[in-house]
Amino acid sequence: MNATGIGAAVRRKEDFRFVTGKGQFTDDIDRPGQTHIHFLRSPHAHAKIRKIDTAAARALPGVLAVLTGAELAADKIGNLICGWMIHSKDGSPMKMAPHPAIAHGKACYVGDPVAVVIAETLDQAEDAAEKIAVDYEVLPAIADPAKAQQKGAPQIHDVAPANTIYQWHLGDAKAVAAAFASAKHVTRLHIVNNRLVPNAMEPRAAIGDYDAGNDSFTLWNTTQNPHVARLVISAFIGMAPEHKLRVIAPDVGGGFGSKIFIYPEEVVCLWASKKVRRPVKWVSGRTEAFLADAHGRDHVTDAEMAFDADHRITAIKAKTVANLGAYMSTFSSSVPTYLYATLLSGQYDVPQIYCEVDAVYTNTVPVDAYRGAGRPEATFVVERLVEVAARELGVDPAELRRKNFIKQFPHQTPVIMNYDAGDYLASLKKALELADHKGFAKRKRESERHGKLRGIGLSTYIEACGIAPSQAVGSLGAGVGLWESAEVRVNPTGSVEVLTGSHSHGQGHETTFAQLVSERLGIPIENIAIVHGDTDKVQFGMGSYGSRSGAVGMSAIVKALDKVEAKAKKVASHLLEAAESDIVFKDGKFTVAGTDKSAAWGEVSLHAYIAHKFTGAQLEPGLKEGAFYDPTNFTFPAGCHVCEVEIDPETGITSIAHWTAVDDFGTVVNPMIVEGQVHGGIAQGIGQAMLENAIYSGDGQLVTSSLMDYTMPRANDLPSFTVGTTMTFCPGNPLGIKGCGEAGAIASPAAVINAITDAIGSEELAMPATPQAVWAAIEKHKLSHKAA
Amino acid sequence: MPAVKLTVNGKPVTADVDPRTLLVQFLRENLRLTGTHVGCDTSQCGACVVHVNGKAVKSCTLLVLTADGADVRTIESLAHGDTLHPMQEAFRENHGLQCGFCTPGMIMTAVDIVNRKGNELDEKTIREELEGNLCRCTGYHNIVKAIAAGARAMGTGAQSQAAE
Numbered sequence: 007m008n009a010t011g012i013g014a015a016v017r018r019k020e021d022f023r024f025v026t027g028k029g030q031f032t033d034d035i036d037r038p039g040q041t042h043i044h045f046l047r048s049p050h051a052h053a054k055i056r057k058i059d060t061a062a063a064r065a066l067p068g069v070l071a072v073l074t075g076a077e078l079a080a081d082k083i084g085n086l087i088c089g090w091m092i093h094s095k096d097g098s099p100m101k102m103a104p105h106p107a108i109a110h111g112k113a114c115y116v117g118d119p120v121a122v123v124i125a126e127t128l129d130q131a132e133d134a135a136e137k138i139a140v141d142y143e144v145l146p147a148i149a150d151p152a153k154a155q156q157k158g159a160p161q162i163h164d165v166a167p168a169n170t171i172y173q174w175h176l177g178d179a180k181a182v183a184a185a186f187a188s189a190k191h192v193t194r195l196h197i198v199n200n201r202l203v204p205n206a207m208e209p210r211a212a213i214g215d216y217d218a219g220n221d222s223f224t225l226w227n228t229t230q231n232p233h234v235a236r237l238v239i240s241a242f243i244g245m246a247p248e249h250k251l252r253v254i255a256p257d258v259g260g261g262f263g264s265k266i267f268i269y270p271e272e273v274v275c276l277w278a279s280k281k282v283r284r285p286v287k288w289v290s291g292r293t294e295a296f297l298a299d300a301h302g303r304d305h306v307t308d309a310e311m312a313f314d315a316d317h318r319i320t321a322i323k324a325k326t327v328a329n330l331g332a333y334m335s336t337f338s339s340s341v342p343t344y345l346y347a348t349l350l351s352g353q354y355d356v357p358q359i360y361c362e363v364d365a366v367y368t369n370t371v372p373v374d375a376y377r378g379a380g381r382p383e384a385t386f387v388v389e390r391l392v393e394v395a396a397r398e399l400g401v402d403p404a405e406l407r408r409k410n411f412i413k414q415f416p417h418q419t420p421v422i423m424n425y426d427a428g429d430y431l432a433s434l435k436k437a438l439e440l441a442d443h444k445g446f447a448k449r450k451r452e453s454e455r456h457g458k459l460r461g462i463g464l465s466t467y468i469e470a471c472g473i474a475p476s477q478a479v480g481s482l483g484a485g486v487g488l489w490e491s492a493e494v495r496v497n498p499t500g501s502v503e504v505l506t507g508s509h510s511h512g513q514g515h516e517t518t519f520a521q522l523v524s525e526r527l528g529i530p531i532e533n534i535a536i537v538h539g540d541t542d543k544v545q546f547g548m549g550s551y552g553s554r555s556g557a558v559g560m561s562a563i564v565k566a567l568d569k570v571e572a573k574a575k576k577v578a579s580h581l582l583e584a585a586e587s588d589i590v591f592k593d594g595k596f597t598v599a600g601t602d603k604s605a606a607w608g609e610v611s612l613h614a615y616i617a618h619k620f621t622g623a624q625l626e627p628g629l630k631e632g633a634f635y636d637p638t639n640f641t642f643p644a645g646c647h648v649c650e651v652e653i654d655p656e657t658g659i660t661s662i663a664h665w666t667a668v669d670d671f672g673t674v675v676n677p678m679i680v681e682g683q684v685h686g687g688i689a690q691g692i693g694q695a696m697l698e699n700a701i702y703s704g705d706g707q708l709v710t711s712s713l714m715d716y717t718m719p720r721a722n723d724l725p726s727f728t729v730g731t732t733m734t735f736c737p738g739n740p741l742g743i744k745g746c747g748e749a750g751a752i753a754s755p756a757a758v759i760n761a762i763t764d765a766i767g768s769e770e771l772a773m774p775a776t777p778q779a780v781w782a783a784i785e786k787h788k789l790s791h792k793a794a
Numbered sequence: 795m796p797a798v799k800l801t802v803n804g805k806p807v808t809a810d811v812d813p814r815t816l817l818v819q820f821l822r823e824n825l826r827l828t829g830t831h832v833g834c835d836t837s838q839c840g841a842c843v844v845h846v847n848g849k850a851v852k853s854c855t856l857l858v859l860t861a862d863g864a865d866v867r868t869i870e871s872l873a874h875g876d877t878l879h880p881m882q883e884a885f886r887e888n889h890g891l892q893c894g895f896c897t898p899g900m901i902m903t904a905v906d907i908v909n910r911k912g913n914e915l916d917e918k919t920i921r922e923e924l925e926g927n928l929c930r931c932t933g934y935h936n937i938v939k940a941i942a943a944g945a946r947a948m949g950t951g952a953q954s955q956a957a958e
Contacts, residue, residue, distance in 0.1 A: 017886055024894025025882040025901060027829015027869035034828035129814065207833045207841060207930050208895040259831075259895025260930050292834035512893030512931045678889045682936060686892065689933030713838035713928075721924035721934040726917065750933075 011525030048113030051147035051706020068130035075110030103163035117297025151329035185321035189312035208259020214275030231549020302376025345380030389756035463760025472557030472641035500608035507547010508559035528594025553745030565633030645669035658781025687750020840927030850906035880947035890940030892931035913949030
């Protein structure tokens with residue numbers, strides 16, 4: 007293995023600037039003549055906006071403009087969109103309500119922007135906002151998705167009767183009903199997948215800068231996908247033609263999905279910069295972010311699993327109500343449908359599955375993809391059903407899983423997904439070994455001697471990643487393709503720039519992508535630069551999310567490298583005066599087969615550009631090739647996580663004694679970075695399972711609306727993790743990569759809840775399993791056993 | 795506007811400031827030292843940690859006027875040119891960062907932990923001491939490793955220009 011190639015734990019090239027404080031995040035950038043914008047947001051969850059009086063605000067010192075939805079509409083700025091069409095069972099399209107960037111006529115959630123102030127300083131803008139008089143007619147609000155479709159619930163959007171966006175389904179309802187009718191055992195669960203706030207550490211930010219001389223715009227934005235932002239803002243919102251809008255995503259401090267979407271704030275910053283003829287900068291506050299960033303999860307599900315006499319799963323059915331919030335965010339419709347129901351087979355050979363999903367509007371912050379996006383929700387349903395079923399049937403949870411695992415590939419599930427390769431027995435076996443599953447009984451007795459409860463829980467998860475084959479997702483309603491692009495530019499002196507449509511906001515692409523190039527071209531990793539995040543520099547790309555940058559982004563680079571190698575060999579053949587077919591390229595050197603005639607990489611690159619060894623008729627000068635790679639299938643990372651907990655029954659305080667993760671990610675480019683992704687994902691999953699909850703009051707007030715109320719995982723909430731891998735090569739892409747970015751968050755919540763319910767002997771526990779929730783479940787279980 | 799006078803990274807600084815100015819705003823906006831970050835508005839996240847008179851302080855929770863006469867050190871003071879401070883090097887070596895946003899505050903807190911608790915830090919101590927620093931990317935696993943390693947390296951006096 008090359009010390010800086012695929013599989014090496016290369017230390018990251020980007021770290022120097024981050025550890026010295028020399029990163030360039032959006033708020034670190036200031037434009038000459040910059041102004042500051044403050045968003046006035048509705049304090050009501052549901053209200054008509056009768057009148058907005060901005061006179062007093064406009065008169066304050068330093069204020070350049072105070073703008074409302076009326077001015078936005080008058081300037082014909084288009085609405086924000088959801089880019090994935092979902093049809094209901096009856097064939098009707100999803101009910102997408104108009105979503106202006108500044109509310110006009112009605113505010114639909116606490117946080118909905120109703121006016122903006124642009125001023126010389128942020129203090130002046132905030133002071134002026136306090137002087138804006140908004141005349142609201144407060145309306146009844148609905149926050150609970152389980153009640154949003156009931157008769158008498160407040161109606162939020164005229165286009166969506168009963169607040170219903172779509173009623174979608176997947177699978178064969180009749181066949182599933184028949185399987186349940188003849189089942190020997192049925193396990194049933196009611197599951198709430200709790201709403202989460204992503205809280206990347208860098209708050210969102212945008213700088214809109216209108217250039218009057220060229221009638222063009224530049225947007226600096228904390229986005230995971232600058233080209234997609236550019237396309238949506240130009241083609242759908244109509245801010246400017248695409249070629250007159252440059253989007254730059256500089257260093258971005260975490261995304262986890264929350265920075266994919268096109269939000270009101272960047273649209274307004276661009277629009278405002280043209281109105282005031284000066285750059286306009288917005289940086290989110292953290293408390294503001296709770297009301298402005300898309301939330302995640304928020305499903306209510308009734309799920310059932312049917313078994314035959316041999317304990318084989320014969321069918322799974324699920325009915326889910328998914329809360330999409332007050333408006334449909336950019337990818338919101340796809341998360342509880344094609345990113346959720348299609349994973350309900352889990353790792354199991356299940357003949358029939360039927361899933362119904364109702365997506366609803368409520369007067370809450372819009373909900374969209376958040377690390378895992380639909381797959382954590384699916385995994386939680388399946389892995390809780392299997393674990394509870396094992397307890398009900400009196401069989402070992404690992405054995406029940408083994409019996410039902412898919413063992414032959416490729417495997418067509420009943421829910422669209424065709425799993426290409428995997429070995430679920432191997433990851434389960436390794437995980438149980440690393441977790442010392444055999445020794446659990448002894449550890450449990452030891453805990454009990456000290457008055458503590460101890461439990462162990464498994465989660466054998468699978469996900470669909472490497473998002474996605476364009477034609478396939480297009481047929482399912484996606485408005486865009488999900489391929490990726492790369493351009494490999496070799497410079498005359500032999501150094502290489504890779505312009506990638508992927509975007510790194512913590513994933514280390516400047517290192518991992520360079521490892522690929524270093525191995526392939528045999529050149530030092532210091533001589534390779536990875537360029538991303540600027541639509542003026544990089545050809546169109548789809549960005550980073552869905553664990554796709556390895557499987558799709560690196561595949562595009564491989565294709566481009568293939569072309570570079572082919573062209574370089576042509577140049578070398580002229581340089582070395584040999585037939586092209588006799589040129590061998592290995593370890594950065596071109597040799598004529600069977601001779602000692604050779605040329606170094608740097609020689610060939612120079613000659614490609616000085617073009618002295620060939621004519622224009624023989625060969626085009628230059629050494630620069632691009633590629634667009636469209637995957638042929640999703641990829642299917644899978645594995646087994648084992649969580650072991652110890653609980654103090656007096657307080658409900660639960661500590662994680664051990665965490666073991668064994669994942670199959672296919673080819674691993676940088677094991678250090680991959681482990682880091684797993685650690686971070688597990689932390690977010692434990693956060694969901696034990697700590698985090700975005701709680702709304704009945705009238706739509708976000709009760710947990712700052713870091714004082716919303717419990718983020720801290721270092722002393724988490725254990726160290728034991729992480730291992732098994733490997734089945736992914737047949738779908740040249741490097742065999744499955745992807746690893748979301749796995750930890752997908753697997754972990756089920757493992758936690760399976761462990762805690764094992765410890766307390768009761769299934770009546772909802773996420774987050776806070777000490778209070780765990781204690782209450784223990785007490786309730788004690789009482790019910792006394793009564794019995 | 796009242797005047798403030800303090801030392802930042804060894805250099806004397808004088809300025810007239812709006813009395814509402816927080817230390818973190820002064821560092822970032824007046825002095826263009828953008829390595830110190832703002833991650834929240836309730837003093838939970840720790841991205842803004844600097845050293846004031848040798849102690850770790852959340853610069854979002856201090857008015858710059860309160861730092862009048864103080865010796866302030868930011869992340870920018872740790873490295874010497876291209877030579878990283880051992881704690882910075884430990885973060886790089888142990889993959890103790892991903893997006894890098896929490897990192898300056900995390901490193902300044904780490905150096906402060908060593909200043910107070912010495913060079914041999916166990917996992918439990920480090921995890922407890924990090925209560926005031928949030929990270930959403932790493933799950934803390936490698937941060938804990940990095941701090942333990944950085945603490946030991948600081949003890950061998952390899953490159954100790956910690957907040958002195």
